[in-house]
Amino acid sequence: MESDYVVIGSGINSLVAAAELARSGATVTLLEEKDRLGGFIDSGKLTVPGFIHDTFSSWHPLFMAGAAYAELGPELHRHGLRYLNTDDAGTPWVCGSVGSDTKGKTSVVLALRDPVETAQAFEHAADREAYAVMLQEFGAQAPVIFGFMGSEMDLPNAAKLGFKALRMGLTKVQALVRQGMMSGRNLTRSRFVGTEVDQLWAPWLLHAGLGPDQVSGAVMLPVMAASMHQFGLPIVKGGASGFIAAFESLLRENGVRIHTGAKADSILVRDGRAAAVKTASGTFEASHGILASVSVPQLYNELLDAAAVPPRSRDQAREYQPGRAAMQIHVALDAPVPWIDERLAQTPLIHLSTGSNSTAIACAQAEAGLLPANPTIVIGQHCVLDPSRAPAGKATLWLQLQELPFEPVGDAAGALDISDGWDEKLVTAFTQRVLGQIEQYAPGLGQLVLGIKAISPRELSQSNRNAVGGDPYGGSAELYQNLLWRPLPQLGKGRSPIKGLWHIGAATHPGPGLGGGSGHLAAQQLIRRSKKRRHQKSST
Numbered sequence: 001m002e003s004d005y006v007v008i009g010s011g012i013n014s015l016v017a018a019a020e021l022a023r024s025g026a027t028v029t030l031l032e033e034k035d036r037l038g039g040f041i042d043s044g045k046l047t048v049p050g051f052i053h054d055t056f057s058s059w060h061p062l063f064m065a066g067a068a069y070a071e072l073g074p075e076l077h078r079h080g081l082r083y084l085n086t087d088d089a090g091t092p093w094v095c096g097s098v099g100s101d102t103k104g105k106t107s108v109v110l111a112l113r114d115p116v117e118t119a120q121a122f123e124h125a126a127d128r129e130a131y132a133v134m135l136q137e138f139g140a141q142a143p144v145i146f147g148f149m150g151s152e153m154d155l156p157n158a159a160k161l162g163f164k165a166l167r168m169g170l171t172k173v174q175a176l177v178r179q180g181m182m183s184g185r186n187l188t189r190s191r192f193v194g195t196e197v198d199q200l201w202a203p204w205l206l207h208a209g210l211g212p213d214q215v216s217g218a219v220m221l222p223v224m225a226a227s228m229h230q231f232g233l234p235i236v237k238g239g240a241s242g243f244i245a246a247f248e249s250l251l252r253e254n255g256v257r258i259h260t261g262a263k264a265d266s267i268l269v270r271d272g273r274a275a276a277v278k279t280a281s282g283t284f285e286a287s288h289g290i291l292a293s294v295s296v297p298q299l300y301n302e303l304l305d306a307a308a309v310p311p312r313s314r315d316q317a318r319e320y321q322p323g324r325a326a327m328q329i330h331v332a333l334d335a336p337v338p339w340i341d342e343r344l345a346q347t348p349l350i351h352l353s354t355g356s357n358s359t360a361i362a363c364a365q366a367e368a369g370l371l372p373a374n375p376t377i378v379i380g381q382h383c384v385l386d387p388s389r390a391p392a393g394k395a396t397l398w399l400q401l402q403e404l405p406f407e408p409v410g411d412a413a414g415a416l417d418i419s420d421g422w423d424e425k426l427v428t429a430f431t432q433r434v435l436g437q438i439e440q441y442a443p444g445l446g447q448l449v450l451g452i453k454a455i456s457p458r459e460l461s462q463s464n465r466n467a468v469g470g471d472p473y474g475g476s477a478e479l480y481q482n483l484l485w486r487p488l489p490q491l492g493k494g495r496s497p498i499k500g501l502w503h504i505g506a507a508t509h510p511g512p513g514l515g516g517g518s519g520h521l522a523a524q525q526l527i528r529r530s531k532k533r534r535h536q537k538s539s540t
Contacts, residue, residue, distance in 0.1 A: 293519070
């Protein structure tokens, strides 16, 4: 049981790394403790027969925009992957937000693929111009922003990116640095007269593990907007499990040895180098390296012997902070959602939010340990893009809550009993709160419900140990625990303080999401090193 590389875990970063390494000619063993591959990528009949739901994650614009897709996309499509997007459905809208302010005024804001058409609906002419300027500025900043997100955070790369930034001009560099210190709310308040941009894009910061008032949101907000305009919201035809099936077929074709039900118990370090992974069924030797898509606590508290980890790294690992917890709710409907605004019926993804105001309140309540009285609800309508997800005339709802406490200490609305934590009673009651809030904008929704499957923060952490504290994003993505400081505040040393051990996954740079970035970055470094070794051998 020896190979060039052993990969622990089978989330998107592990799949990307294993595929790229194997296609380069390396031998790869992949270990997954569950009985299936995919981590937070899965789908199935979760509610009633005939309805297919994406169990956890679902939308793939970041993957399609990333380097991993550029490398592996054609091969994955050859192995059966097919995406469906707004173009396929013939719908003009990509996403939207609906909510009511404190005076009871309801507002709906929608984004189209075309940013100019999107801005034309803004009330103020100045905001239409400001929106164009924001996206133009992002276009000029993109090489630097994506340079940081698409490069390892070591000294050589940091220096290269610094020189690239300086070529923008000192004034523009200062503006970008200042923007990086701003929150999403800071950006929208300082640049726009009306509330449309804030209501539309501030809730998207939750998908980056941020809130409207957290630093770096002013950079991520334009990233989200530009991504939706350029790539839309692709989903996998027939369900997210088709994505995993295509990856598994690609891995097996390239000789990757896949072991499911194989829990990594420890990483063996010999002579200061990670050399093997020990499991109940045996020890898997790695001659070139080990890639571990695991959480910070699992790597430093479980897999590595304390004596093998430098004291400074042990101390830093103890400072790791999970982010807010999340929850998934899946609903089978007897008919599509009866929205009061008919445009929403043709919009794949909707946020129930007024923007920074309501979302920030919900975040603050969750941070204080309270169940939010009015949570931001992410409403996915997959059947808009893929009617095969439900029987003819029926529909599914994919609901995500990203502002929850893992261990609630109270209810901000003062109505729900939290004394036993996320037990079945609380999950049911909170689910009804969520559906009731949607029904304010879709009267009669409750009468259409055929089945519900809710996955609480507690269940989320049980289904994937990387979701520490119910956080699916691998730890807080605030600036203090991001970029140079993710997962630990030290510059690149093979992504860990142990030689031959590469820490990948949402807990590591470039952070959470379905881009496969950390797996790609690690694999490409290892491939370059392998080529260098072969070149040195051939020249001698």
